[in-house]
Structures are given as C-alpha cells and as structure tokens.
Amino acid sequence: MIRTGLVRALSKLGESTSRAWQSTSMRELSSSTQTFAPVMPNFSYVPVPYTGPSAEKVLQLRKTYLSPSLSMHFRKPVMIVEGKMQYLFDEKGRRYLDAFAGIVTVSAGHCHPEIVKAVNKQSELLQHTTTIYLNNQIAEYAKELADKMPGNLKCVYFVNSGSEANDMAMMLARAHTGNWDMISLRNGYHGMSMATMGACGHSTWKQPVPQSFGILHAMNPDPYRGLFGNDATKYAADLQDLILTATSGRVAGFMAETIQGVGGATPLVQGYLPAAYKIIREAGGICIADEVQTGFGRTGTKYWGFENQGVQPDIVTMAKGIGNGLPLAAVVTTPEISASLTKRLHFNTFGGNPVCSAGGRAVLRVLDAEKRQEHCGVVGAHLLKRLNQLKDKHSIIGDVRGQGLMLGVELVKDRHTKEPAKDATVEAMERMKDMGVLMGKGGLFGNVFRIKPPMCFSKDDADFLVDVMDEALNKL
Numbered sequence: 001m002i003r004t005g006l007v008r009a010l011s012k013l014g015e016s017t018s019r020a021w022q023s024t025s026m027r028e029l030s031s032s033t034q035t036f037a038p039v040m041p042n043f044s045y046v047p048v049p050y051t052g053p054s055a056e057k058v059l060q061l062r063k064t065y066l067s068p069s070l071s072m073h074f075r076k077p078v079m080i081v082e083g084k085m086q087y088l089f090d091e092k093g094r095r096y097l098d099a100f101a102g103i104v105t106v107s108a109g110h111c112h113p114e115i116v117k118a119v120n121k122q123s124e125l126l127q128h129t130t131t132i133y134l135n136n137q138i139a140e141y142a143k144e145l146a147d148k149m150p151g152n153l154k155c156v157y158f159v160n161s162g163s164e165a166n167d168m169a170m171m172l173a174r175a176h177t178g179n180w181d182m183i184s185l186r187n188g189y190h191g192m193s194m195a196t197m198g199a200c201g202h203s204t205w206k207q208p209v210p211q212s213f214g215i216l217h218a219m220n221p222d223p224y225r226g227l228f229g230n231d232a233t234k235y236a237a238d239l240q241d242l243i244l245t246a247t248s249g250r251v252a253g254f255m256a257e258t259i260q261g262v263g264g265a266t267p268l269v270q271g272y273l274p275a276a277y278k279i280i281r282e283a284g285g286i287c288i289a290d291e292v293q294t295g296f297g298r299t300g301t302k303y304w305g306f307e308n309q310g311v312q313p314d315i316v317t318m319a320k321g322i323g324n325g326l327p328l329a330a331v332v333t334t335p336e337i338s339a340s341l342t343k344r345l346h347f348n349t350f351g352g353n354p355v356c357s358a359g360g361r362a363v364l365r366v367l368d369a370e371k372r373q374e375h376c377g378v379v380g381a382h383l384l385k386r387l388n389q390l391k392d393k394h395s396i397i398g399d400v401r402g403q404g405l406m407l408g409v410e411l412v413k414d415r416h417t418k419e420p421a422k423d424a425t426v427e428a429m430e431r432m433k434d435m436g437v438l439m440g441k442g443g444l445f446g447n448v449f450r451i452k453p454p455m456c457f458s459k460d461d462a463d464f465l466v467d468v469m470d471e472a473l474n475k476l
C-alpha cells in the first residue's frame with residue numbers, strides 16, 4: 001500500500017518537473033527517499049520537448065476521425081511521442097520501459113541510429129519508383145534476406161504488412177498445388193485482410209462477415225489449455241482427421257506460427273510441426289511458417305522460430321520486426337513454388353521500395369552486429385526464470401511460457417479450473433503502466449501478459465519488469 005502510494009506520488013511529481021530530470025527520475029527519487037519502489041534502470045537521454053496538441057485533444061481527434069473499432073491499451077490512455085531503444089516517452093517527458101515493442105515490431109530498438117541513418121540517406125536519394133526500373137536496394141536486400149534462409153528458400157516477394165504476406169503465401173499455395181483448402185490453427189492470428197481474417201482462429205478478430213472460404217482450423221497443440229496436453233501425436237491425428245473428413249483429401253497448404261503471438265505467446269507442443277508437415281505434404285499441400293513475430297532471432301535459440309521444431313517450410317512469411325517499424329514485409333519461397341505465379345504478372349506498388357529496403361538491410365546488419373539473437377536467449381532465459389519465481393509466489397499466475405524475448409504470463413482465477421482472470425489482467429497492466437512498464441496483453445480470453453520488448457531489452461530491464469509485476473500483483 002505505502003510502496004504503491006509512493007510510486008504513484010513519484011510518478012505524479014515526475015510529470016511536473018523538468019524534462020532532463022524526468023528521464024532518470026525513478027532511480028534518483030527512489031534512492032533519495034529510501035523506498036522499495038521498483039527502480040527503472042538508468043538511461044541518460046533527454047527527450048525532445050513536445051510542442052503538439054495535448055493528450056486530451058489527440059484523444060478527441062481520434063474519437064472523431066479514426067475508426068471506432070480501434071482499441072487502446074489502458075483505461076487512462078498513454079500518449080507516446082518519442083522512443084529511444086527500449087524506452088518510450090510520453091508528451092510530458094515521462095519515461096516508460098517498453099515491454100511490447102509496438103506489438104513485437106521494434107526489433108533493433110526505437111529509432112536505432114544506424115537504421116535511422118540508412119533510411120534518411122536513402123530518402124534523400126530516391127524514395128520510390130516501383131519495380132519497373134532496376135534499383136540496387138531491393139535486389140541487394142533480397143539476396144541478404146535469402147542468405148538468412150535455410151534450404152532452397154531463395155525467392156523473395158516484398159510487400160507491406162503481415163496480412164499481405166500471408167495472403168500472398170496462401171495464393172502461392174493454391175496456385176502451386178491446384179488445391180483449394182488451407183488449414184490453420186485455432187488460436188492462431190494471421191492478419192486482418194478478408195483472406196487472413198479467415199485464417200485466424202480467434203473470435204475476437206473475426207468480423208461477422210462471410211470469410212474463411214476454404215480455410216479450416218485444426219485443433220491447437222497448446223501445452224497449457226489444449227485437450228491433449230503435450231501429446232503431439234494426438235493433435236497430429238486431429239489434423240489427419242480434419243483432412244479426411246472436411247476436405248477432398250487434397251489440400252493446398254498449412255499455415256501456423258511457431259509461438260502464437262496474439263494468442264498469448266502460446267508455443268506449439270514440441271514435435272507437432274514435423275508431424276503436421278508430413279501429413280500436409282502427403283495430402284498434396286505445402287507448409288507455410290508465419291514468422292511475423294518469431295523471426296529474426298527473437299526466440300534466442302534460432303534465427304527463425306520454425307527451426308526450434310526442426311522443420312523446413314516451403315514458404316516463410318515475415319513482417320513486423322523485419323522493418324523495426326517501417327511498413328515492410330516479405331514472403332520467401334522456393335524458385336519452384338514461385339514459378340507457379342508466372343502465368344500472369346504480379347505487382348505490389350510499395351513492396352521493397354528503396355527506403356524500406358535500405359531500412360530492412362540496416363535491420364539485418366544491426367541485429368547481427370549487436371548479436372541480438374544471442375542476447376534474446378540470455379536475457380529471455382533470465383526473465384523466464386524470474387517470472388517462474390513469481391509464479392511460485394502468486395497463485396493468480398497459471399502459466400509462464402515462451403522462449404527468448406517472446407514470453408507470456410497467463411493469469412487465472414484458479415489454477416485447477418484455469419478460469420481466465422481477465423479483469424485482474426487489465427487492473428495489473430494499468431498498475432504496471434503507472435509504475436513505468438508498458439505491457440502487452442493477449443490470449444483468447446485477454447488474460448495473458450505478452451512480454452515482447454525491443455531486442456535490446458537488458459537484464460536490468462527484465463529485473464525491473466518482474467519487480468513491477470510483483471508489486472502490481474501484490475496489490476490485486
């Protein structure tokens with residue numbers, strides 16, 4: 001009680017003081033007052049003074065002119081006007097630890113200087129022509145991305161979003177196999193276009209309009225909530241049964257994430273993907289790995305999420321972290337599969353434009369130079385350990401899961417019934433925000449903290465996050 005009160009008081013005080021001081025205020029104030037309030041790691045950066053409209057005005061504009069179906073995290077909205085690496089700043093200069101990275105999108109870090117430099121340099125030279133002329137950026141980028149892929153995944157299509165990438169992948173699967181039925185997983189998320197909404201396995205994300213033509217949803221191999229627990233063979237048997245009973249017996253393909261992001265950082269039972277890929281290929285289909293969230297080393301052990309299950313997909317889709325915030329996405333497949341689309345032209349106005357390509361190339365360089373995959377492994381393992389210790393302390397934590405810097409903490413009212421603690425999740429998130437941590441939320445029932453920060457997130461940040469979560473859960 002006293003501790004939370006103090007943290008709130010410190011936050012309020014911080015809002016009315018000078019900007020330079022605010023960027024390190026949590027540590028200084030906490031130590032000077034000898035409190036036990038969790039202390040945000042120091043960061044000597046002074047945000048640029050914000051001179052735009054107030055948060056209230058922006059909220060009003062948003063309500064009047066933007067889609068009413070947009071959702072906002074937090075009961076009292078946060079306005080973010082600046083970002084530096086793993087930290088965000090609101091309009092008053094208050095610093096937050098970003099544990100969600102613009103929904104798993106800021107991979108290298110907010111406004112990473114190398115990426116900003118590459119984008120600015122290209123912006124001054126040439127921004128756009130499309131692919132009707134030669135340009136070095138898209139060609140060199142395609143090679144550099146293909147070099148990151150295993151096997152014969154050497155043909156790259158650049159698009160602008162994960163939804164577009166998954167649309168494209170499903171079209172390739174259908175064009176290549178001549179079959180129509182696609183299979184995805186319940187609790188999966190693949191985008192908001194008509195086709196990809198159909199592939200999603202979440203009522204939350206399905207508008208009540210006709211969709212899912214030719215898309216079937218297999219049982220989710222979810223180790224925590226799945227009917228068959230950790231038994232990969234039983235989930236694979238369901239997939240086989242689905243093909244035998246709900247399709248002609250021949251399918252176009254199968255699409256899955258390796259850790260379901262929107263679905264609450266839910267990993268697929270180990271051994272499921274090899275079994276599923278075999279079944280799909282025997283039914284004439286091809287296998288698509290949706291790496292929109294799990295790619296580029298975020299899982300720590302491997303560069304691509306699917307490699308953690310030892311499979312080789314026929315198509316890989318990627319977005320989000322590929323551009324560190326630039327509107328950039330890609331589909332990578334084999335030359336044989338891509339040949340299936342040569343009966344007609346295929347075109348995307350912005351896909352791989354020079355600015356995004358220059359930025360995407362810089363992302364690849366930065367992630368390698370800063371050894372971010374290894375870093376995600378080390379920091380992620382530390383964070384996972386600390387979160388599991390928190391689980392021992394708080395019975396409301398039903399499950400701690402994930403890999404690298406792609407982690408989930410599921411809150412339940414009762415560990416036995418697993419009844420989702422939805423309201424408590426919202427309440428705890430709000431408290432964590434008040435203490436300076438911006439957390440993600442997800443899962444079918446909206447009761448999972450999603451921890452997927454920029455990949456430069458440090459061990460100290462991890463400790464701070466866990467201390468803040470502890471404090472927030474203490475007060476529920």
Ligand SMILES: Cc1ncc(COP(=O)(O)O)c(C=O)c1O
Nearest residue numbers: 161162163189190191261292293
């Ligand atoms: C796994 C996955 N696939 C696809 C998408 C769709 O990406 P976009 O929002 O860029 O269309 C998302 C978005 O959250 C995602 O998490």
